[in-house]
Amino acid sequence: MGHTIGELADEFDVTPRAIRFYEERGLLSPSRQGTTRMYGPRDRARLKLVLRGKRLGFGLEEIREMLDLYTVEEGDAIQLRHCLEVGREKIAALERQKQDIEATLEELRGFEKQFVRLLEEKGPVD
Structure with a gap:
């Protein structure tokens, strides 16, 4: 059913x-x-x-290619290699995003410390 x-x-x-x-x-x-x-x-x-x-973060065409793996012949290594390459590209892109996010967070934390220090000079900080 x-x-x-x-x-x-x-x-x-x-x-x-x-x-x-x-x-x-x-x-x-x-x-x-x-x-x-x-x-x-x-x-x-x-x-x-x-x-x-x-x-x-995969597009529908990328997803379709991966889903098609479930119906291909065992010997279809070309398609498997392509999907592996797409997956590795996605990993690399996410790693770059992660580094960008970590750098941005570090910069924002630096600003936060500066602002807290400046506020402390003006009086108590919450």
């Missing part, structure tokens, strides 16, 4: 519209029971991976 769009939306805290969007982009492929979309275990797992990929 599958899940309805409403059940998936509730479970993953997304809107039915978002699920339909992923379906339109070919990331999900529910079966139909009359006019009702029924999402099986494969769609549920794919939705979970889509949402995780988005949270990690």
